[in-house]
Amino acid sequence: YGCGEQNMALLAPNIYILQYLRNTQQLTPAITEKSTNYLTSGYQRQLNYKHSDGAYSTFGAGAGNTWLTAFVLRSFAKAQSFIYIDPTKIEESKTWLERKQRENGCFEQSGKLFNNRMKGGVSDEVTLSAYITAAFLEMNTSANDAVVKQSLSCLRESMSDLSNTYTTALLAYVFTLAGDMEARAHLLKHLDTVALRQGGFLHWSRTATETSASLSVEISSYVLLAKLGASPTAEDLGYATPIVRWLTGQQNYYGGFSSTQDTVVALQALALYATLVFSPEGSSTVTVQSPSGQLMFDVNQDNKLLYQEVVLKDVTGKHSLEVKGTACASVQISLHYNIPTPTDVDTLSVEVKPEADCTRQRPKLTLKLKSLYSGKESTTNMVILDIKMLSGFVPDPKSLKRLKGALLVDRVEQKEDHILVYLQRLSKDIHINHLLEIVQEHPVQNMKPAVVKIYDYYQTSDQAETEYTYPCVAA
Numbered sequence: 001y002g003c004g005e006q007n008m009a010l011l012a013p014n015i016y017i018l019q020y021l022r023n024t025q026q027l028t029p030a031i032t033e034k035s036t037n038y039l040t041s042g043y044q045r046q047l048n049y050k051h052s053d054g055a056y057s058t059f060g061a062g063a064g065n066t067w068l069t070a071f072v073l074r075s076f077a078k079a080q081s082f083i084y085i086d087p088t089k090i091e092e093s094k095t096w097l098e099r100k101q102r103e104n105g106c107f108e109q110s111g112k113l114f115n116n117r118m119k120g121g122v123s124d125e126v127t128l129s130a131y132i133t134a135a136f137l138e139m140n141t142s143a144n145d146a147v148v149k150q151s152l153s154c155l156r157e158s159m160s161d162l163s164n165t166y167t168t169a170l171l172a173y174v175f176t177l178a179g180d181m182e183a184r185a186h187l188l189k190h191l192d193t194v195a196l197r198q199g200g201f202l203h204w205s206r207t208a209t210e211t212s213a214s215l216s217v218e219i220s221s222y223v224l225l226a227k228l229g230a231s232p233t234a235e236d237l238g239y240a241t242p243i244v245r246w247l248t249g250q251q252n253y254y255g256g257f258s259s260t261q262d263t264v265v266a267l268q269a270l271a272l273y274a275t276l277v278f279s280p281e282g283s284s285t286v287t288v289q290s291p292s293g294q295l296m297f298d299v300n301q302d303n304k305l306l307y308q309e310v311v312l313k314d315v316t317g318k319h320s321l322e323v324k325g326t327a328c329a330s331v332q333i334s335l336h337y338n339i340p341t342p343t344d345v346d347t348l349s350v351e352v353k354p355e356a357d358c359t360r361q362r363p364k365l366t367l368k369l370k371s372l373y374s375g376k377e378s379t380t381n382m383v384i385l386d387i388k389m390l391s392g393f394v395p396d397p398k399s400l401k402r403l404k405g406a407l408l409v410d411r412v413e414q415k416e417d418h419i420l421v422y423l424q425r426l427s428k429d430i431h432i433n434h435l436l437e438i439v440q441e442h443p444v445q446n447m448k449p450a451v452v453k454i455y456d457y458y459q460t461s462d463q464a465e466t467e468y469t470y471p472c473v474a475a
Contacts, residue, residue, distance in 0.1 A: 003058045003382075003411065003422065004049030005068055009260035011042030012075045016271040018082050024278040026305065032082075039083045046072060047089070054092030057111055058382075059410055065111030066100055066128060069093050071264075074135035094139075097132055098147050105154030107132050112425075126158040130170040137177035152178055159183065162190050166206050166215055169222035176229040184226065191223055201249070202242035212459060217250050217262035221269035228272050237276065244273050253334040259458045277328065284325025291317035299329045347375035347462040348426070350385065350454040358472035362440050365393065367468065369434045371454055373426035375462060382410070382457040385421040387436060390470055392444035395419055399437035406434050422457075 014035050021027040049056050055064020056072045073093045076085050100107045106129040133151045141148055155171060162168045172187035196203050204219040206212060224243045227236050247266055256263040283300035292314035299308075304327065312319070315335065323329060353368040367387065373380050389395070395414065403421065404412045411422040419436065426432060447470045455463035 004046065004056055004060065004065075005058060005071070005260060007042060007045050007049070008068070008071055008075060009264055011039060011046065011079075012071075012264045013267045014038050014042070015075060015078045015082070016268045019078070020271040020275050023275045025280075031305075036083050039079055043076070043079065043083065043085060050089070054089075054094075054096035055110070056093070063111050064096065066097065066107060066109055067131065068111065069097055070132045070135040073097065074138045077135075077139040094136075097135075100132075101147060101150065102154075104157075105129075105150035105152070107151065126155065127164070127167045127170065130155055130167060130174050134170070134174050134177060137174065143178040143180075148178070152180070156183065159186070162187070164206065165191070165194060165204050166219050166222075169204065169219045169226070172226035173222045173229065176226045179230075181230070184230070188223070188226060197242075200242055201246040202239075203246040213250065213461060214257065214259040214262045214458060217247065217257050218265050220247060221262070221265040224269040225265075225272060228269075228276060232276060240273055244270065248330055248332075251332065253332075253336075258460050261458070279327070282326035284323055284327040284329050286329055286331055287322045287324075289320045289322070290314060291319075297329075299325070299327050346464070348373055348380070348383070348454050348456065348464045350452055350464055350466055352452050352466055352468040354468045354471055356471045363472055364396070364440075365390070365438045365470070367436045367438065367452075369436065369452065371423070371426060371432045371434070372430075373428055375428065377428070379425045379427050380456050380462070381425065381459060383423040383426055384453075384455055384457055385423060385434070386453040386455075387419040387421065388450040388452065389417040389419070389438060390444075390450045390468075391447055392440055392442040393438045394441045396437040396439050399435070403434060403436055408432060409434070 018027065018032075018035050018039075021031060046056070049058070049060040049068075051057065051060070051064050053064065054069070055066075056068045057063065057065045058068065073090065076090050076093075079085055080087075080090075097107070100110060102108055106125045109124055109128050129151055133148060133155065136145070136148050136151075137143065143149065143152065152174075155174060158167075159171065168187055168191055172184055172191060175181075175183040175187065191204065194204065196205065202220075203216055204223060205216045206219065220243055224240055224247070227240055227243075232240070247270060250257055250266075252258070257266050280301070283298065286297040286299065288295040288297075290312055292312070295310055295312075297308050297310075319333070321331060323331070349372045351370040351372075353370075355366045355368065357364045369385065369387070371383070371385060373383075400412060400414070400419070403409060403419075408423045408425065409421055410424050413420040413422075421434065423432070449467040449469045451465050451467045453463065453465040
């Protein structure tokens with residue numbers, strides 16, 4: 001579960017799914033039991049990242065993180081209606097956040113702002129303050145509460161600069177929650193002028209040149225939450241439909257999106273939309289016409305919560321899809337294929353130089369890893385170095401221990417035959433070197449190369465990979 005934020009990203013969707021099922025009277029005892037078990041174990045795990053003062057941080061050490069603490073707070077407050085959450089834990093976190101409020105009403109940042117692409121025209125302070133204010137309001141704190149009132153005042157001051165679409169969308173959601181319809185209308189009107197419309201789809205990106213898929217999902221989700229968060233009219237639902245169509249098109253094969261934060265916000269927005277358009281009646285038939293024949297899926301009241309999947313026999317050729325009926329259905333076609341390791345370096349790169357001692361009875365390999373960031377930002381977000389072992393090799397325990405204390409390394413995890421190294425960040429154009437020794441446990445013939453991958457944790461499109469081979473064979 002990696003870090004405190006990864007764990008929350010797995011925990012939070014359960015809350016929105018449970019809320020949706022409960023609000024539409026579809027919650028069964030079996031689903032309740034399964035989901036609350038996930039919630040309880042996620043809650044217990046999250047306490048590993050809690051500080052004694054009520055704050056939370058990525059790895060449970062160092063400075064408390066304002067962003068993560070607000071994320072935990074808003075999630076725990078909602079989870080309370082499904083599982084037991086110690087109220088003192090919620091109160092401690094709320095008090096810690098309140099102490100971070102400045103005189104101007106905004107909140108000071110402690111710990112790293114997760115995705116550095118969120119930064120933009122307005123200061124991070126405004127984005128962060130909007131996020132914390134949303135957390136307080138989602139907990140049903142009154143808009144007249146002294147802390148909230150002061151933060152709303154600071155947020156109103158920032159409304160003169162709407163150059164950062166991310167912050168504007170988040171502010172629209174905050175003022176919807178606060179019941180300030182005038183500020184909400186002003187923000188939604190501006191957002192409508194910068195919306196990207198194409199073929200029945202509607203979405204937003206941070207700026208005209210910034211096309212981060214992850215942030216576009218978050219921005220569009222906040223607009224959806226703002227649009228549907230205040231007694232929506234039929235017109236509001238009509239406006240929301242092309243946003244939902246675009247969002248569901250961004251969903252990956254596993255139901256999530258490209259990162260953690262975008263998955264959480266998108267599922268919250270989609271769950272709200274699904275609740276509002278829910279109908280306990282109707283059925284539909286989905287027909288897929290493919291070169292190898294016809295596939296039919298029935299969606300009715302008895303199976304509408306069932307995930308239905310069929311593997312296409314013949315992938316090449318033309319496929320068409322037809323839906324008949326009155327029930328809403330979400331259809332996804334997923335195509336998986338392998339590509340050769342790309343050679344062109346765009347933003348991140350990793351080099352691996354294997355040096356071997358082939359004379360030993362158990363050959364030992366020293367992997368010299370060189371990571372580099374050469375993108376547009378001054379630094380990356382958290383970066384993951386994913387090192388796959390050669391067949392028959394395992395990491396040397398002493399070397400693994402040294403790696404845990406190496407430069408910029410926050411955490412090292414072993415998952416099956418992969419070593420995952422969490423790097424705090426990479427600075428632009430500065431090479432960072434790491435060493436890992438691996439030892440042969442079982443001799444393997446015809447050994448294939450192993451892949452080393454590097455990627456930005458929040459901006460997963462920033463990635464690169466390379467491979468290394470066993471040099472003793474070549475020698």
